[in-house]
Amino acid sequence: MTPDIHVACLCAAWCRLCDEYAAVLDQVVASFQADGLSLQVHWIDIEDEEALVGDVEVETFPTLVLIAGSAGHPVVRFAGPVTPQAGTLSRLLRAAVADAATGSPAAAVATEIQAFADRLARRVDSGRGRSSS
Secondary structure, eight states, X not given: OOOOEEEEEEEOTTOHHHHHHXXXXXXXXXXXXXXXXXXXXXXXXXXXXXXXXXXXXXXXXXXXXXXESOTTSOEEEEEEEOOSOHHHHHHHHHHXXXXXXXXXXXXXXXXXXXXXXXXXXXXXXXXXXXXXO
C-alpha cells in the first residue's frame, strides 16, 4: 500500500508564476489521483502562513516539499525549487511515491525543512490542514 503523499507548494499571493503553476499542479495531481494514488495538495502562502513555514528559506517559486507519512513520522521525500513544467512535477511525484511505497531511506534534509514537515503533519492530523485538492 502506498502511503499518503503531501505536496506542499510554498507560494505567495503576489506571485504570478505561482498562479500559473496552480493549474499545472492541479492537473498533474489529478492524473495521479485518477490512478488511485493518495496525494494531498497544500497551497501555502509563505507570508500568510509564517508560523507554519518557520525558518524555511524560499528563494524562488515554485518551491515544493513532498512529504510521506503522518505526524508520528513525516518523511521528506523532496524539498526545493522546481521548474514549473508538468513533466518535472510528474517525475518528482513518481519518485516520491515509489520511494515511499518501498520504504527506501530518505536523504537527510535541513533541520528547518524537517521542522516544517513536522508542523504540517501535525496540522493535517489535527484536521486543520488547508488543502486545495
